[in-house]
Amino acid sequence: MFQLTPIVRNLLILNIVFFIVDSYILPLTPNFALYSFMSPHFLPFQFVTYMFLHANIGHIFSNMFGLIIFGPMLERIWGQKRFLIFYFVTGIGAGALFSAIDFFETSQLQQAASIYLDYPTPEGFLDFMSQHAGPLYQANLDFINNFEEHPSDPRFIQDSVNFVKGFLQQQVSIPMVGASGAIFGILMAFGLLFPNTELFLLFIPFPIKAKYFVAFYGLYELYSGIQNAQTDNVAHFAHLGGMLFAFIMLKVWGSEKNKFY
Missing domain, CATH: 1.10.8 (Helicase, Ruva Protein; domain 3)
Incomplete structure (x- = not known):
């Protein structure tokens, strides 16, 4: 049985409640997902609200599973306030990096479309x-x-x-949803603070140290983001944004004990 800490438990409840409301009661995605800067639907508060919306059951399950596996340990070390700040900063930072790269790519698409429409x-x-x-x-x-x-x-x-x-x-007009940026931030922090902790994962038939798992996952997300397959609807740069802001926050915060195991 998972020993949930207060902030992790509340985040879990909020995400599930918003998912149920969005899926079965009142659509929230059209107004609260994170849209491109170029979209008429973009509003600044979406950098926060997008983290509490998910595309489907599999999406929310994977994110919440990561939250309850890695989040409680960080909350116990940092305390509730610092963990909550970390969660929102990495989530918002993930959305910011994704939006910046999306703006660059959409600008190129807009330029190409303009050239074609002229001739x-x-x-x-x-x-x-x-x-x-x-x-x-x-x-x-x-x-x-x-x-x-x-x-x-x-x-x-x-x-x-x-x-x-x-x-x-x-x-x-394609929006982004999900807590993945914040979850990848949590994963990054866990890998930095508990680098030698061995993880037993369903899709890897042997134990792997957290530092290697995080490094592999980060490289995979970087490769996937650069590859940018047009049929891939995963926001890889949002994942990388969460990891990047987690790294920055840990450097800014510092610690008398940088690694716990």
Whole structure:
């Protein structure tokens, strides 16, 4: 049985309550998820509220499992106030890093869309699709071929313009939800404070020290974020943001005892 500490227990309850309300009573995601800076739906308070919303059962289960496994130990060491500050700073920091990178990527997409809309051609449409909408390429292959055969047909030109506009609007309107940034911050702190503690994980058939597990997970998230597969809907840079802000906070706070085991 998990020995939950007060803040961990309250965070667990809040996340479950918000998930139930959002899923079955009143949709909260449209207003309280974290939207792109370029979206008309963006509001500053979303940097906090997005942490209490989750996409599905699997999403909330994995995050809350990480919270109750690694959170209580940190709360016992730091106390309730410091642990709560850590949780929110890493969660907000994760959202901030994700938003900054999303702004950069969306700006590039917006520039590419603007170039195409100024001069719509089959070659330009193919270039836009291959660079920015790869997963949709096969689904629109017939249209692309027909457009190439009839490059001056106003119907194909208008349809391609509508597609690019719609795709840009869709990408800007995708929100981020989940406590993953804060959870990865907790994981990072655990790995730094308890580096030699051996973890027994379901997907690894042997014990692994916390420092190696955290290092591997961090490298995986960095690789996945850089790879940026367009079919991947995981906010890898939010995970990295949580780990980065956790590292910074531990350095700022310091400790007479930097490692406990």
